[in-house]
Structures are given as structure tokens and as C-alpha cells.
Amino acid sequence: MKAMRVHEYGKPLKLDEVEVKKPGPKEALVKIEACGVCHTDVHLAEGALKTEYFGGKRPWILGHEIAGNVVEAGSEVTDVNVGDTVLVDAWTAYTCGTCMPCRTGVENCCINNTPIGFGKDGGYAEYITVPAKALIKIEKLRPQDFASLACGGVTVFRALRKAAVTPSDTVVVYGAGGLGMFAVQLAKLMGSTVIAVSRSAEKLEMAKKFGADHVIDASKDPVNEVWKLTNGRGANVVLDLVGLEQTLENGLKMLGVLGRFLVVGVGPGPLKCLPDTAVNFELTISGVKVGTHKDLVDLVELAKKGFVKPVTTQTFKLEEANEALEKVKKGEILGRCVIKP
Ligand SMILES: [Zn+2]
Ligand SMILES: [Zn+2]
Structure with a gap:
């Protein structure tokens, strides 16, 4: 698949050919329809925030506001099915589950967290393999309209x-x-x-x-x-x-x-x-540090009921990710922009 990866901090992302990871028993493969461009992506691309801090290593794929369709589900996955339109809870997908914040309902503050797009490969790509527990069904909501609920929202x-x-x-x-x-x-x-x-x-x-x-x-x-x-x-x-x-x-x-x-x-x-x-x-x-999985589940529910309107105003192709980041950095985007692979 095609993916935009950070190789060197402060340099443009590179369009790379990367292997699609086969989902394990508890994982799902999602075909990405949209990935929001968050201001934090600018900090990560520039190295003001480093993937190494989140347990990652370069090159890695940027992007943590991901929505798309499930195209393959592992043998033990029961909550989502192939064909479901989903939002990826990038921030809490890889929390450890055993530290004190995780065990007390504040997993957004997990001390061993390796969030998607920060410590793990993210959504500036055609596909992503993720733990199925991180997926939230968004049903008829359009991915490009609601991908940014996952961080901004x-x-x-x-x-x-x-x-x-x-x-x-x-x-x-x-x-x-x-x-x-x-x-x-x-x-x-x-x-x-x-x-x-x-x-x-x-x-x-x-x-x-x-x-x-x-x-x-x-x-x-x-x-x-x-x-x-x-x-x-x-x-x-x-x-x-x-x-x-x-x-x-x-x-x-x-x-x-x-x-x-x-x-x-x-x-x-x-x-x-x-x-x-x-x-x-x-x-x-x-x-405030992003949100818990419950916060995101509840927010998606509000969106499904029509209480949250999309803030996306612009879309970019995958290979235009550098341009999108530049515009976000300069504050030239109204609302949010998303990358559509
Ligand atoms: Zn963000
Ligand atoms: Zn933890």
C-alpha cells in the first residue's frame, strides 16, 4: 500500500510503498477513507514531539484521526464485521491496561501508551491494521466528515x-x-x-x-x-x-x-x-489529554443523533499530505482538513 512516512524530522514526508499487515486474531484491517490532519501532526513531523517518546521508531506513518471500512477481521473479533464503517480510537488503541491510570478509568493518561500515529503507524495510508477493540461503528456518518472526532472532537x-x-x-x-x-x-x-x-x-x-x-x-x-x-x-x-x-x-x-x-x-x-x-x-x-474510549463512544453517539455537525472544509490526496501539513501549520485551514487516500 501507499503511505506517507516521516523519515527525518523537519523534512517532508515521503510517499513509500509499505506492506499491509495481516490482522491477528483480535485485530481488524481497515481500508482508510479519511484521516484528519491535526496540528499535533505538524509537531510530530517537525520533531517538536518525537515518535521515540511514544515508543515508536522512524520511519513511521503519521495520522491519528482515522475512519474507514473494515475489510478483514481476525478470527476472535466479534464486535465489528467486514463492511462496517468505523472510527479508530487512535489514542487508546494501545494503552497497556495494567498501569494505575488504565486501571482507574483514565486510560487516556496511560503511562505506557503507544498511540496510533504517534508511537505506531497511523492513517496517512491506504490501510491500517488495528486492535478491533479500538474500533467504533459510525454507521451512516461519512468518514471524511467525522474522522476528526477521534482527536479534535x-x-x-x-x-x-x-x-x-x-x-x-x-x-x-x-x-x-x-x-x-x-x-x-x-x-x-x-x-x-x-x-x-x-x-x-x-x-x-x-x-x-x-x-x-x-x-x-x-x-x-x-x-x-x-x-x-x-x-x-x-x-x-x-x-x-x-x-x-x-x-x-x-x-x-x-x-x-x-x-x-x-x-x-x-x-x-x-x-x-x-x-x-x-x-x-x-x-x-x-x-485535558485527548479523551477516554468512553468519551469517544459517547461523542460518536451524539454525532449519530445529528447533534454534531462536520467541521471538515477541505480534502487532500495522500500524496498531498505535506501541502496539508503546511497549511495547517500556517493556520490557513478553516475547521479541519482531511487526507483521503
Ligand atoms: Zn490530534
Ligand atoms: Zn496503561
């Missing part, structure tokens, strides 16, 4: 769940890329008032289409704007999807009493917070 879903968002809350979504579009929709679904913040007028326009009640240009004193829009109460929840020193600092200042701050975007930071800031308003600061 589930991460913000977990963030909003951890924040225990209620209809009386005002939620600030700081950053309006692919994750932002999922976050706006899901925060609305939870009944809250949603404020989207971004530097891009085009992305804010898109956020409005996905249901944002208010949008704020990030370059125009967004902290003050949030306090004005909330009539001096401050936001109840802020999702930082960016991770820059400025967004983290602004985000914390947007929160009112008992505010919940969710650190989602893994940027360079740093996150600085005076003890006073957290103490005076009794703030809660939480990190």
Missing part, C-alpha cells in the same frame, strides 16, 4: 465534561480552529452561552455559523470584552485551545468566581498564575 468534549458545563454557564472558546468549531457546538448542546475568541475574522464567522452567541477579535482586549458581555460576572468556563502565554494569561483573567479553566492546546506557554488569582475567585485549573 473528543478532546474538547472531555474538556467540557470535566468543566461540568450547565445551561447557566458562559463558556469562552479561545481559539477557533477545528477544535474550536467542535467546542462551540458541544458547549451549545450543553445549553451554555458561548463566546468564541480568535484573531481571524473568517474563523469567527464560522464559529457564529456553528452557534456561537458572541465572537471577539482576540487582538482587541478580549478580557475586557468578556467581562462586558457577562455583565461584570466573568466567564464560568474558559477552554484554552491555543496554549500561548498571552492566551493562557487572558483566559485566566476572563473567569469570574468558581471559574473553570481548561488547558487543552499544547503551545509553548508558559502558564503563569499568581496564587492570588486562583485563591480570590476559587478557580479550578484542569488539563
Whole structure:
């Protein structure tokens, strides 16, 4: 099969001919229909994040937002059948099952994890062989529309769940890329008032289409704007999807009493917070690491019921993966783009 692999960090991926792995008894072979291009793929291709850290070695195939059709199932596989359209839970497919996080329902934080597309071969390819337990049937949902639920979608879903968002809350979504579009929709679904913040007028326009009640240009004193829009109460929840020193600092200042701050975007930071800031308003600061398998199963259920609209705006051929990564790096993609092998 054809696959786009990282050979050297910082160099373009190479189109290679790679052998399709025959599925073992508990595995399934999936013909990939779409693989989302996540900003983390840029970090991995450049070596800011290394596959070696996740137990992998080069060359390896990038891509962790994978959807497609089962074309072969191992002898012990019972949950999926040939012909099923599935989403691959790339993040928890290879968790160890024995470490403390795994045994306590937080397998997304597994200390021995080798996630697909990070430590194992990923979805910038025609096929992938995966443990069948990592597959979630998506039925009639189109792979290219919903592949990015597997990382972009589930991460913000977990963030909003951890924040225990209620209809009386005002939620600030700081950053309006692919994750932002999922976050706006899901925060609305939870009944809250949603404020989207971004530097891009085009992305804010898109956020409005996905249901944002208010949008704020990030370059125009967004902290003050949030306090004005909330009539001096401050936001109840802020999702930082960016991770820059400025967004983290602004985000914390947007929160009112008992505010919940969710650190989602893994940027360079740093996150600085005076003890006073957290103490005076009794703030809660939480990190979010993708999601558990249950988070993704529940999110797929919401999508099947029509509560989550696709955020994919562009598709690329497999051999155009470098171009896609370049556009993602420059922030030129609205919502998400996917590779269609
Ligand atoms: Zn990702
Ligand atoms: Zn584990």
C-alpha cells in the first residue's frame, strides 16, 4: 500500500510503498477513507514531539484521526464485521491496561501508551491494521466528515465534561480552529452561552455559523470584552485551545468566581498564575489529554443523533499530505482538513 512516512524530522514526508499487515486474531484491517490532519501532526513531523517518546521508531506513518471500512477481521473479533464503517480510537488503541491510570478509568493518561500515529503507524495510508477493540461503528456518518472526532472532537468534549458545563454557564472558546468549531457546538448542546475568541475574522464567522452567541477579535482586549458581555460576572468556563502565554494569561483573567479553566492546546506557554488569582475567585485549573474510549463512544453517539455537525472544509490526496501539513501549520485551514487516500 501507499503511505506517507516521516523519515527525518523537519523534512517532508515521503510517499513509500509499505506492506499491509495481516490482522491477528483480535485485530481488524481497515481500508482508510479519511484521516484528519491535526496540528499535533505538524509537531510530530517537525520533531517538536518525537515518535521515540511514544515508543515508536522512524520511519513511521503519521495520522491519528482515522475512519474507514473494515475489510478483514481476525478470527476472535466479534464486535465489528467486514463492511462496517468505523472510527479508530487512535489514542487508546494501545494503552497497556495494567498501569494505575488504565486501571482507574483514565486510560487516556496511560503511562505506557503507544498511540496510533504517534508511537505506531497511523492513517496517512491506504490501510491500517488495528486492535478491533479500538474500533467504533459510525454507521451512516461519512468518514471524511467525522474522522476528526477521534482527536479534535473528543478532546474538547472531555474538556467540557470535566468543566461540568450547565445551561447557566458562559463558556469562552479561545481559539477557533477545528477544535474550536467542535467546542462551540458541544458547549451549545450543553445549553451554555458561548463566546468564541480568535484573531481571524473568517474563523469567527464560522464559529457564529456553528452557534456561537458572541465572537471577539482576540487582538482587541478580549478580557475586557468578556467581562462586558457577562455583565461584570466573568466567564464560568474558559477552554484554552491555543496554549500561548498571552492566551493562557487572558483566559485566566476572563473567569469570574468558581471559574473553570481548561488547558487543552499544547503551545509553548508558559502558564503563569499568581496564587492570588486562583485563591480570590476559587478557580479550578484542569488539563485535558485527548479523551477516554468512553468519551469517544459517547461523542460518536451524539454525532449519530445529528447533534454534531462536520467541521471538515477541505480534502487532500495522500500524496498531498505535506501541502496539508503546511497549511495547517500556517493556520490557513478553516475547521479541519482531511487526507483521503
Ligand atoms: Zn490530534
Ligand atoms: Zn496503561
